[in-house]
Amino acid sequence: MSITEVTGIREIETLYLQLLFRCNFSCAHCFHGENLKRKERISRQDAAEIMQYFVHNHRTSQVVLLGGEPFLHSDIADITADAHNLDLRTEICTNGHGIFRRKLPALVGRLDHLRVSLDGLQPAHDEIRTTGSFYDAIETIEYAVDLGFRVGVTMTITSLNVDDLPELVDLLADRGVASLKLHQLRLVGNARRNAHLELLDAEAVKASLNACSDQLPLQLDDDLLAASSAVACGAAEQGQHLDRIEMTPAGGLTMSCKAVGKDAHAFVWDFTKGQVAHRPTDHDEVLLGIPQVNYVAKA
Template sequence: MRFKAAERNIFLHILTACNLSCKHCYINKEQHGSRQLDKKEIADWLRLFAAPEKTSNIIFLGGEPTLHPDLAASIILAKELGYQVTVDSNGYLFHDLLEKVTPQQLDYLSFSLDGPDALVNDPVRGSGVFATCTANIRRAIEKGFAVSVIYTVSRKNIAHLHRMGDLLLSLGVRKFFIQVLGLRGKSAAADSEATSQVNRREWLATVPAVAASIARRGIHVTYPKVFLEDGEPFECAGNVAENYFVFPNGRVYQCPLCEDYPLHNYQIADGKLVKMEGLREESFFNLAIAEGCVMNKLLQPDTIEYGSNGKVRFRISCCLLKQEVGNPG
């Protein structure tokens, strides 16, 4: 399993505002800002990262990106610039998005659901969210949009992950992303089941088997590797892939685990991508440690286990290393 060569991913947060208050939200306004990019800024930043000679994926994010009145125009421009375009939404689809863009202009519309029903999902994401999100998933699919669903695994909902297959099939969804809960933003500060990571035993006993089971039903499933197997080499995406996590205050990170700290490698200033000096996230990318990911060791040390001899029992993979099961087509 390797990172995809010559593929670029630009995660563009066009605002940090949201209509929901999800318990595990990773947005940190102290570090990411609270402003909303205007239409011209979005266009300028899209052009700044455009590279028509490469496969470039643009993912519009928030907060809730559909709250932005110029999202539709930005999607159309991104497609014209040669991007593969995705919007990650909480399901509310403000500003009549489905009436303003076409399935040809938007490659994927991705919805976040953290449970197979309202009883599991809504305590994490908010009252009424499940009903609204699933209704808009159906509406998007009826209009011909390619739809995916994102499920963030926590101790609160891991026992219900296996039930997602039935829901996805009933909705007509054919692409499913399982995410590991990152201790960033709200989840780094809160202490509840909804903001608690599962341990290695829980993850390995559940996620790979459920992913394979859902894939056998015709759904393409992607989930993070998380734990490396014995002898499996560690690779940091900061060294071997091209990912940019862009925030409204102009910060540009290459490692999502660093987003709660002013360690960003780049800053957008005066319309240019400026390389930052001093101690930055890239300073850690080439460090080789027994635990695998250096940033995980520094920021999420509780995910690592040691034996009685003091040696690490397993290595943590780069959080951007994914496993895929099923037919991507």
């Protein structure tokens, strides 16, 4: 059975396509955890088939290419070109390591948005990721802006970096960054071993947001404000629009960020048949009604 037959969802705006698990980092909050060691990867041919399926069956208009680290995929430039040829708004989310900068010129005219992960200012970012990675990511941002890319930054809010927000906003705005997207930390993968990173104080988040200048548009998971208005994944009515769906390199599909990393997918991509298949379990996101995540602009 298809997604529409089970849930009533017809339109899915954005496909988050994890091309491979492999990464050159093993960040303290990474939701992949032990999966970082897995070798599955989505081939260029499969990626094209997946994107075509969602365009044709769910009117998908945007694809975000993820990993692991998507620039470790040998066909990343061709996959980006294939997405562009399908008229998909195409985004890549990267850790911004310097070894990947040489791949950026080949993406000019094909990539709509480059998003670089930063987890605070240098001390917090390097503690969460790896020593030297903050300034490396900043150099990648500056280089991408110089090449003419629209560049955004994504940040997971933790106990280490919540107070960094005001200074980071100004630093990024000065470097031509277009937006900053803020995520709630979820205790899956590596984060389960680093629970000290979790921040449960919504007032601390609000105070930091209120101290930010208006130089940079901010978009945030409203769970950060303890004010979520999300709808459960299993509560769709016929014809409902869904903002996002995410696919792992092994083909698991999840509709909510709150289900990512929990092996809670009710649907999988059948690589043999080239279509989505319903694979219900007693802990999948549709059966349990795991809420979707609502992203809002800073008030």
